Amino acid sequence: MIDSSSIKQLAGHPFDRRDFLKVLGWSGAAVALSGCGNTSIENGKETVVSYVEAADYVIPGVAVYYNSTCAQCDAGCNINGRVREGRVLKLEGNAASAINRGKMCGLGQAGVQHHYNPDRVREPLLRKGDKGETISWDKAYALIAEKLNGVSGEQVAFLSGAVSGHLKVLLGNYLESLGSKNLYVYEAVAPAVQRAANKKAYGTEMPRFNINKAKVVLSFGADFLGSWVSPVHFSQQYAQFRKGVDGQRGVLVQVESKMTLTGANADRWLVVRPGTEGILALGIINALGASGVTLSGDVAAAVQGYDKARVSNDTGVSVEHLDKLVALLKERTPSLVLAGSAAEGYAHGSQNAAAINLLNQVLGNVGKTIEASASVPFPQMIPAKGNTAALKTLNDDLAAGKYKVLFTYATNPVFTAPGSMKFKANLDKAGFKVAFAHYLDETALEADLVLPLDSALEDWGTQVPEYMAEGAQINIQQPLMEKLHANTQGMGDILLTLVKQREADKYKDFADYYGYLRGSLLTIKGALGSGGTDDDTFWDETLTSGIIKLAGSAEQLSGNASAAGLQLPAAAAADAQYSFHLIPSVTAYLRDGRHTNQPWLQESPDPLTTIVWDSWVEIHPKKAAELGIVEGDVLEVSSRTGSIRAQAYLFPGIHPDAISIPLGRGHEALGRYAKGYGVNPFQILDAVFDQETGELALHETRVKISKVGQRIIVVKDEGAAGGKPEQRRIALSKSTDQVKLSEEV
Ligand code: SF4
Structure with missing residues (x-):
């Protein structure tokens, strides 16, 4: 019989993680062969280990739990995986996380279906006409070396999704070893306009937004309960906001042209004519000024023409609703105004965001519900943030036939690039295309060589979230089980092998990415606040927790949102043909x-x-x-x-x-x-x-x-x-x- 203390011991057992993986591995093929028991695949050999002989911490029917990081989006939620008989069964939030405090979203929960997906690529594939021929990893690496031979750094490019932590460091080192500066970080859906507008208004790209400290939240299309920036974190703040500050339940007003999940939860949902969010923000500032709120000279001048009648006419929001909104914002302070992707997705998106940020300043929210964030004190690990401008540049370069070798990882531009870019046709002009991929997605299908990746639940890594909830943190990603497929590799291991092709001596001490990761974190142990802890204890504690929490370097917050340069176009004219x-x-x-x-x-x-x-x-x-x-x-x-x-x-x-x-x-x-x-x-x-x-x-x-x-x-x-x-x-x-x-x- 297993009592709760035994289970607790199992959960916190400081055994070696690699032994665990060796013993608990259970490959898909072996399930059919052995029916029960475990297998381990080491050096190409498969060993079936019966649970009769399993290590003392393995008890059939009793789950063990490991902390890691959700890789389904970049919010960086910390997770806890339930593993039984060597199989990860369920993911939950890590209760110790400041980002998600034990919760997850549905997208994160589905991460197990990424791992067990039957359509994962399982072997390196080399294009032969329209087909992919299975080749060995050795041959794949040799082929990459051959294709890079005699090619200058300017002729090599790497297209990646958002990347951070040690993977970003290694990727940077690899490109440096090639003499290439051509790293394109592309995310089709990213708050890139917001980052730029925040930098101008607040001095930092991603300050901390305290929904829970606000008495009114006015959101211009920020779907913070659905998909915006860090939705699990904001959902929890929202729950506190609803309970109220000083006994006052928070009021949510959502302004957008198409209702989002957040809009559906709002107390007031105001529909605006598409693209006129900035006009509404300036109209609110104008009305606040008219109602006695002090406006600086430049702000008063900038909003002068935005009287209620004009704003109502342009935006479609009635004067009555405008008056109610202004009264609400005056009555309940502090408030918080958010600019979301719906307001920013226009040719004047930056102007919309600037007007919305200016409203925060006028309302005195900067420093109250908008606070300075913190970042990890290792710039090389800070996320390389994705945007769409990077893809446009790459697309132009591809069209000009600039690249002889192109690597792609964690992004699928053939699917997400706007049709008007003709990206797929331009991609064809790259000489040799290597895709690091979990699946044959639209971009991998265009590659000459496809290298299959471990899933996030079977790979090592570190991740640094862009949005920090409290202090700063480095997230640990660790395998929850042995690899499902013997012939996939982790992205870190692949990069390490590739960089060793160029600089073998420099990396000779690292047998694999696990060793690189462990060695790198031990090197900065002191800066992580664990200088007095011995290496093994530090490492065990790090893996057990899954999070390295730091005070971090405080970002500088400024309340300098300025009206200078604000030039919002009038509401878009009707298009007779495309209405x-x-x-x-x-x-x-x-x-x-x-x-x-x-x-x-x-x-x-x-x-x-x-x-x-x-x-x-x-x-x-x-x-x-x-x-x-x-x-x-x-x-x-x-x-x-x-x-x-x-x-x-x-x-x-x-x-x-x-x-x-x-x-x-x-x-x-x-x-x-x-x-x-x-x-x-x-x-x-x-x-x-x-x-x-x-x-x-x-x-x-x-x-x-x-x-x-x-x-x-x-x-x-x-x-x-x-x-x-x-x-x-x-x-x-x-x-x-x-x-x-x-x-x-
Ligand atoms: S919001 Fe958090 S739980 Fe949801 S997908 Fe993103 S990282 Fe995972």
Whole structure:
């Protein structure tokens, strides 16, 4: 019988992690062979170890728990994995984390489906025409060395998703060894405009936003409960905010053109004409000034023309609502104003963000609900943050045929680049393309060589979050179980092997990435506050905790938001040909689509529409009625760049001049759970960029819509249609007028 103290001992047992992995490994192939027991794959040999002879800390049926880091997004939530008989079964939040305090989001929970996904790449693949031929790792590494031979650093580029910690250090070292400065860090959905605007207004890119200390939160399209920056952290702050400060329950006002999950939770949801968020912010400042709030001279001058009548006319927000909002902000202090991606996705996105940040300053929020953050005192580990401007530069270079060797890692631009960029065609001009990949996604399919990666649940690493909740922290990633597939490798191990090809002597002391990581952290042990601890104890404690907490270096916060240079354009004129604004929505589960092959995420009903396994076009019911559109009508959505088709969903939470399609679906690759489900709005995005940062203006594409004469039953978790894809009936042969929905259910 196992009592609770034995279980506690197991959870905290300081045994060697490598022995644990050796003993507890249980490969998929061996399950079929042995039925029970464990296998270990070391040096190509597979050893079956019966649980009869298992180490004393292995008790069949009793779980052990390991702390690591969620790799499903960059928020850096700390996790705790439940492992039984060598298999990771469930992920939970690490209660000691200042970021997520024991909680996780649904996207994070689905991380086990990334690990166990049947479509993972399992062997190095070399392109032979349209096919991939399995090759050995030795041959793959030799091929890379051969392709780099005689190639100058300027002719080599590395395209990566956001990367931090020791992986970033090693990646930088590798590029340096090649003489290349061409690191492009691309994230299709990133708060890049916000970072730049924050830097100007507050002196730091990512200050700490204290929702829990505010009595009013006015959010301009920041979906902080869904997908914005660090949603699990903000959800917990939001719960405190709702309980109230000084006995006053917090009031949330959400301003946006398409309702987000956060908008659906707001006390007041104000719909604005797309792109006019900055005008509204200046109108509020003007009204605050008129009601007695002191404005500095330059601010008063900048908002002079934004009287209520004009602002109401431009934004569509009534004067009555404007007055109520101003009264609320005056009455309840401190408040917090947030600028989200919905406000920033325009050619004047930086201006919108600047106006919104200025409102924070006028309200006196800087230093109260907006505070200085901290960063780790090791600049080389600080995240290389992704944006879309990097992809634009790379795309231009590819078009010019600049690169002979291109590496790609943790990003899928063939799927996420706006169609107007013609990225796939330009990628073809790179001489030799190497993809480090978990799956054959759209970008890996274009590669000449695909190198299969360990999952985050079987690999080592460190991660530094961009948004720090308390002090600073370095997150530890460690394997929760032995590798599922013998022939995958960790990204750190791959980079170490590659850099050794160039500088063998420098890295000769590191047999593998584990050794590199351990050695590097021990080197800075003193700076991490553990100078007096012996190496083994420090290492055991670090792995047990999964987090290295630091006071960190305090960022300097300034309240210097200035009205200088604020030039907001008037509300966009109507486009006679393309009359709708397209809002590509970023959902909490699918984000940019890199995890769409995790079936839990496909199966989880969208929180607002309850639709599963498919894409949809949100359209306002009044506009739909004008155009004779009903739910399920298949619409062709056309921009100047391209067109896609999806079912109509009538939704009152959207501005009548806009339609919205969620991002993430519409894959042509990425495996059985992603391919062929829904449509990809990235394909039809026009090449419009924020004028200050060069970021893709995600919300600037204009579209027209037309019915194609088909109607389908929307697969959703509400209403009569039910939630199973099999229940869908496509009326392919009938015109819209002929379809009788009741017959099809
Ligand atoms: S927000 Fe969700 S997906 Fe992102 S790190 Fe946290 S738990 Fe993981």
